Amino acid sequence: MTVSQEKSPNPSAYNGLKVVEIGSLCAAEYAGRLLAEMGAEVIKVEPVEGAASRRVGPFAAGAGDGGHGLHFWYYNGDKRSVTLDIAAPDGRAALDGLIAEADVLICSLQPVELAAAGLAYADLIARHPRLIVAAITPFGLTGPWKDYRSSDLVSLAAGGPLHMCGYDDHAIPPIRPGGNQADHTGTAFAHIGILLALLQRRKTGRGQIVDLSTHEALAVTVELGNPYWFYPRAIVLRQTCRHAQPVRTQPALFECADGYVYFTLVITEQKPWQLMVEWLLSHDLASGLDDPAYLDAGYRQAHFTEIQQVVEVLFLLNTAEQMYREGQGRGLPIGKLNAPEDVFDDPHLRARGFFVQVDHPGQGPVEYPGPAYRFSAFSAVDPKPAPELGEANVDYGLGQSA
Amino acid sequence: MTAPYPDLARSPRAHPRRGQGPLAGVRVVDFCWVGVGACATRALSDFGAEVIKIEDRARVDMTRRLPLYKGEPARAYGQEDVNPDVNRGGVFNNYNRNKLSCTINMRSPKGRALIDQLIAKSSVVTENFAPGVMERWGLVYERLCELCPDVIFGRMSGYGHSGPDADFRSYGPIIQAVSGLSFISGLPNMPPSGWGLSYMDNQAAYFNSAALMMAILNRTVTGRGCEIDVSAVEVGIKLLGPMLLEVAANGRRTRDEVFPIGNRLEYPTAAPHGVYPLAEEDRWVAIAVLEEAEWDALKTLMGRPAWAEAGHFHDMAQRRLHQDELDRLVAEWTRGLDHRTVTDRLQAAGVRGALVQTAEDLNEFDPQLAERGLFFELDHPVIGPARFEGSPMLFSDMEQVNWRSGPLLGEDTRFVLTDILGLEDDAVTALEEEGVI
Numbered sequence: 001m002t003v004s005q006e007k008s009p010n011p012s013a014y015n016g017l018k019v020v021e022i023g024s025l026c027a028a029e030y031a032g033r034l035l036a037e038m039g040a041e042v043i044k045v046e047p048v049e050g051a052a053s054r055r056v057g058p059f060a061a062g063a064g065d066g067g068h069g070l071h072f073w074y075y076n077g078d079k080r081s082v083t084l085d086i087a088a089p090d091g092r093a094a095l096d097g098l099i100a101e102a103d104v105l106i107c108s109l110q111p112v113e114l115a116a117a118g119l120a121y122a123d124l125i126a127r128h129p130r131l132i133v134a135a136i137t138p139f140g141l142t143g144p145w146k147d148y149r150s151s152d153l154v155s156l157a158a159g160g161p162l163h164m165c166g167y168d169d170h171a172i173p174p175i176r177p178g179g180n181q182a183d184h185t186g187t188a189f190a191h192i193g194i195l196l197a198l199l200q201r202r203k204t205g206r207g208q209i210v211d212l213s214t215h216e217a218l219a220v221t222v223e224l225g226n227p228y229w230f231y232p233r234a235i236v237l238r239q240t241c242r243h244a245q246p247v248r249t250q251p252a253l254f255e256c257a258d259g260y261v262y263f264t265l266v267i268t269e270q271k272p273w274q275l276m277v278e279w280l281l282s283h284d285l286a287s288g289l290d291d292p293a294y295l296d297a298g299y300r301q302a303h304f305t306e307i308q309q310v311v312e313v314l315f316l317l318n319t320a321e322q323m324y325r326e327g328q329g330r331g332l333p334i335g336k337l338n339a340p341e342d343v344f345d346d347p348h349l350r351a352r353g354f355f356v357q358v359d360h361p362g363q364g365p366v367e368y369p370g371p372a373y374r375f376s377a378f379s380a381v382d383p384k385p386a387p388e389l390g391e392a393n394v395d396y397g398l399g400q401s402a
Numbered sequence: 403m404t405a406p407y408p409d410l411a412r413s414p415r416a417h418p419r420r421g422q423g424p425l426a427g428v429r430v431v432d433f434c435w436v437g438v439g440a441c442a443t444r445a446l447s448d449f450g451a452e453v454i455k456i457e458d459r460a461r462v463d464m465t466r467r468l469p470l471y472k473g474e475p476a477r478a479y480g481q482e483d484v485n486p487d488v489n490r491g492g493v494f495n496n497y498n499r500n501k502l503s504c505t506i507n508m509r510s511p512k513g514r515a516l517i518d519q520l521i522a523k524s525s526v527v528t529e530n531f532a533p534g535v536m537e538r539w540g541l542v543y544e545r546l547c548e549l550c551p552d553v554i555f556g557r558m559s560g561y562g563h564s565g566p567d568a569d570f571r572s573y574g575p576i577i578q579a580v581s582g583l584s585f586i587s588g589l590p591n592m593p594p595s596g597w598g599l600s601y602m603d604n605q606a607a608y609f610n611s612a613a614l615m616m617a618i619l620n621r622t623v624t625g626r627g628c629e630i631d632v633s634a635v636e637v638g639i640k641l642l643g644p645m646l647l648e649v650a651a652n653g654r655r656t657r658d659e660v661f662p663i664g665n666r667l668e669y670p671t672a673a674p675h676g677v678y679p680l681a682e683e684d685r686w687v688a689i690a691v692l693e694e695a696e697w698d699a700l701k702t703l704m705g706r707p708a709w710a711e712a713g714h715f716h717d718m719a720q721r722r723l724h725q726d727e728l729d730r731l732v733a734e735w736t737r738g739l740d741h742r743t744v745t746d747r748l749q750a751a752g753v754r755g756a757l758v759q760t761a762e763d764l765n766e767f768d769p770q771l772a773e774r775g776l777f778f779e780l781d782h783p784v785i786g787p788a789r790f791e792g793s794p795m796l797f798s799d800m801e802q803v804n805w806r807s808g809p810l811l812g813e814d815t816r817f818v819l820t821d822i823l824g825l826e827d828d829a830v831t832a833l834e835e836e837g838v839i
Contacts, residue, residue: 010624013616038616057669058644061652070647071669125798140796145770148745149754150690153665153675157688158745158756160764162677164598165587173677173686174758175595176665178586179643188608193795195615196449199424200800202622208799216776216794219764223437223574223599224479224493227470229761230789231492234476236761241584241596242575246476252575253593259657260593262579324580333571335579337594339657341649343582343639348567354636360651367650372637373613374562376543377628378620 007379012039015378017198020045020098021079022086023108024053026152027186027214028136029075032106034191036078037371037380042106043098043392044076048083050389060363068363073386077358077368081387082396086117094398099124103207104132104194110139112147121209132197132207136190140213150214155182159218164225164236164244168251174238185221186214250304253337254312259320260337263327265311267300275330276311285314360385409783414452414502414817417805423450424800428618429524429822431456431517432501435463437574437600438634439530439558440497441607446614447500448793448802451526454502454818456517457811460509465494466811472785488811489784495808499780499790503809504818505839508539512838517541519823521549525627526614530558533568543629552627554617558610562633572634574600581638586645586656589664605641606634644669666725673721674700674728677758678736685741686758689732689748694718699752704735742767765789782807815839 017040021032029044036042044051053072060068082098085091099105105124109117121133121141135141138150153176156162161181166174193210201207220226228234228246236244241262242252252264266272277294280286287310293299300307315323320336327334336342343349344367357365371380393399414420421427428451432443440455440463447453457463469477470492479493504520507513517539521527527546529536536542536557546553557563560572575597578584584596613630621627639646648654656662665676665688672692680687691697694717701710709715709731714724721728739747741757748755757763764771771777776792785807793802819825819839833839 010626013620034612055670057671058648058652070651071644073651074644074647139770140774142796143770143773145749148749148756148770149752150756151672151692151754153667153677153688153690154754154756157677157686157758158768160759160761161599161601162688163758163760166595166598167589167592170684172589173665173679175588176677177583177595177597177601178662179583179641179645181583181601181641184641184643185605185608188605188612189794191612192445192608192615193793193797195612195619196424196800197797198619199615199622200797202619203424203426204799206799208797210795210797212795213770213774214794215770216774216792219768219771219776220791220794221601221604222761222764223601223604224470225599225761226765226789226791227492227496228476229765230496231470231472231785232474232476236598238598241588241594242598243479243600244598245478247478249478249480253596255593260579260585262575262584262596264575328567328570331571333573333576335572335576337579337585337596338582339585339655340582340642340645341655341657343642343646344649348561348565349636349639351565352562352633352636354639363651366647369636369640369642369646372609372632372640373616374631375613375617375620375628376630377617377624377626 008375008377010378012378012381013375014038014040017041017104018102019043019104019106020102021106024051025108025136026053026075026180026183027190028106028108029053030184030187031134031136031190031194032079033075033077034187035104035194039381042079043396044079044081044387045086045095045098046081046083046389048085054389076386078381078384079387080392080395081389082392082398083390084398092118098396099131100128102131104134106134106136108136110137110147111141125207125209128207130201130205130207132194132201133209134190134194134212135209136186136212137214139215141211145215152180152182155214155218159215160222160225161218164222164238166238168240170238182214182218185217186212189217250308254315256315256320256323257318261315261320261323261334262337263332263334265308267304267307268297270297272332273300275332279326279330280310280314283314285310356383358383358385412783412806412813414814415821419803420805421450421452422803425449425451425618428452428526430454430526430528431521431524433527433529433531433536434558435530436465437497437603438607438610439528440465441604442558442610442614443501443528444497444499445611445793450803452502453500454504454520454814455498455809457503457505458508459505459811460507462488462811463494465497466491468493472788487784492785492788495782495785495788496790498808500803500805501809502814502818503812504815505812507838510838512833512836514539516819516823516838518549520818521546521553523822525550525552526554526556526618528556528558528614532571533559533563547627552621552625554614554621554627555629556610556614556617557630558606558632558634560634562636563631574603577602577606577634577638581635582642583638586642586662588662590660590662594662602634602638606632606637609637671718671722673718673725674732676729676732678729678733680736680739680741680744682741687736687739687744687748687755688758689753689755692754696753697721703747703751703753778804780804780807783810812839
């Protein structure tokens with residue numbers, strides 16, 4: 001493999017790309033971050049009191065909420081920060097100056113907020129024909145819901161994924177999958193939309209408006225949910241930590257001595273069955289499943305509950321990490337449910353050099369995940385921490401630093 | 403059989419608008435199959451790339467076999483047909499519209515020679531096999547560069563193509579487990595509820611789409627191709643968000659806590675924040691109160707009940723402290739609400755809230771998606787008219803060209819061999835008879 005670890009000396013993919021970013025919606029900030037990570041010069045335009053995202057927890061230990069928000073760090077690394085009052089005439093003139101130099105404007109203001117700020121994308125495009133405006137909003141710039149207000153949970157609800165997540169017991173409500181995934185789904189498509197517009201501009205010389213709706217991004221991120229409606233007209237039912245399906249299926253979460261693994265016990269096919277029996281035998285836990293009668297798939301199906309119980313014992317007596325490695329070693333798809341702190345200790349990720357050190361002045365080095373893709377022709381930039389408020393004011397001719 | 407276009411209207415020749423758009427002129431030899439790969443190259447085929455799926459008649463794409471059929475009762479996706487019609491599968495159709503299908507027997511030296519010729523006439527090669535398959539065929543990056551000097555080779559896998567676990571087997575739920583996304587989702591003191599879908603099949607696909615487009619953009623500037631290595635586990639970890647920095651910067655250990663906390667929010671402070679029952683059984687509404695003004699708006703909508711004015715619900719900190727009681731009382735109110743009107747009622751009052759929508763709601767009742775035209779329809783010779791998931795963004799200066807539904811198995815083999823590789827029709831027939839295609 002040629003790609004994985006070595007850093008290419010070539011400029012990153014977005015080298016030379018200038019981006020102006022307005023708004024503090026996480027989906028938009030993360031899109032800016034993905035561009036910055038691969039070499040774009042991303043200027044975050046903040047109000048003088050700082051973007052609202054600076055005041056969102058969690059915060060670095062002992063730092064209070066005075067500017068060391070880990071939320072802000074995560075979504076704003078590698079960017080520059082300027083402070084502008086875009087409602088005031090001189091602030092607005094300064095913003096226009098930045099936009100005139102930009103290839104991409106990322107903005108998360110919803111239509112009613114855009115109108116209040118006096119920003120009209122059609123005018124911007126007319127004045128700057130090469131400009132790409134990436135409007136990243138909860139519902140898009142048009143339609144009856146364009147100014148509806150949202151949050152990660154509300155977006156996951158409206159968009160469809162939430163309906164599919166939760167427990168077998170439907171007295172329990174659907175449960176939000178963690179980690180700002182509504183925003184992250186919007187980000188992923190915003191990135192694709194910006195790339196398509198950049199590629200189109202190479203052909204036409206013209207920029208355009210990319211109107212990304214997080215709601216729509218989620219509505220197409222339900223995997224089998226839509227096809228089950230498109231084809232057999234079925235609505236899937238949520239199940240504990242496994243696929244929502246139109247009918248109930250067997251559990252896939254197995255409790256171990258110290259946690260859980262995800263594993264689908266396949267009894268209909270011969271090979272995975274034999275691998276499972278060999279695995280049980282290696283722990284002296286086959287409990288009769290090596291009896292030749294079980295070589296018959298029909299017999300296995302008739303005795304599924306007993307089989308399930310034997311397998312449960314294997315897992316309960318061992319750690320999740322051990323079961324994960326042993327199962328994978330035997331060629332069975334099985335995954336340990338890692339906690340966030342576990343992934344930092346994973347030898348595979350360490351061997352691939354996935355984590356990168358980001359030096360935070362006054363805080364010391366902090367490990368971040370590196371880029372999610374590796375290219376033999378170019379690499380991510382050397383990571384820089386999220387900017388202090390207004391640190392780039394002077395560099396961009398905006399007077400004193402805040 | 404390699405059908406020579408029983409339906410001429412479906413031939414790539416009949417679609418002049420095919421191949422327009424930002425990726426016009428990009429031909430992709432696409433070995434991808436199943437979910438991630440097909441979903442990743444869908445973004446390319448939707449915007450002008452000529453994506454040629456290389457398929458194997460002896461080892462048919464799993465999504466062609468999943469039993470999601472129109473006009474039949476629903477089955478779990480694991481309940482496969484013993485002898486499925488490979489052209490009827492709905493999941494395949496959804497992921498592979500606007501692509502071509504070319505069947506090649508990669509076990510045959512002649513088949514491999516055809517692939518070499520095709521790669522020489524293309525500029526992107528994509529795959530998401532288990533590590534080792536492309537190597538077995540000799541299709542490593544260095545070889546691809548010999549065939550096509552500025553080639554982009556997109557490799558999508560669970561764990562990436564280096565490191566001790568590179569050979570581990572995975573699919574969506576495994577990636578979600580190993581990356582941490584499952585563990586962080588669930589109620590306290592319960593097993594994790596994780597994900598009810600292969601979220602990572604979709605997300606890894608999106609990051610792969612972006613990676614391919616970045617490489618293509620870079621090539622238009624520098625003239626250089628490249629090899630791309632994307633690990634779905636690494637994408638998944640990247641999606642964990644700021645919680646990772648709580649571990650890295652603050653030493654947080656979630657295993658030592660009562661964690662996760664269900665639908666409540668750690669950050670920012672929010673209460674009420676949850677999913678509440680509606681009048682109809684198993685219908686739910688999500689409500690997120692992030693600011694005091696929103697609590698006031700919710701109280702007004704609820705008719706300003708006496709309980710809501712009580713001191714222990716007075717501010718965010720108080721409400722957060724008394725969330726069990728608060729959630730119970732909010733749920734008593736939502737139980738009287740109708741699922742068809744709840745979203746509009748909450749939003750009109752200034753409350754962040756929405757019905758927990760099903761696929762039926764998205765497709766048949768959501769006025770926002772309808773107005774923006776997210777879903778679209780295409781006919782299919784075996785399936786008939788079917789709906790498709792569109793792209794979640796509108797562009798002011800281009801549009802997605804939907805020229806055809808998912809290809810029949812090998813539907814375009816003859817087109818690829820004659821129109822692209824320049825073979826005579828007779829030669830194609832001979833290859834067919836020899837079992838090469």
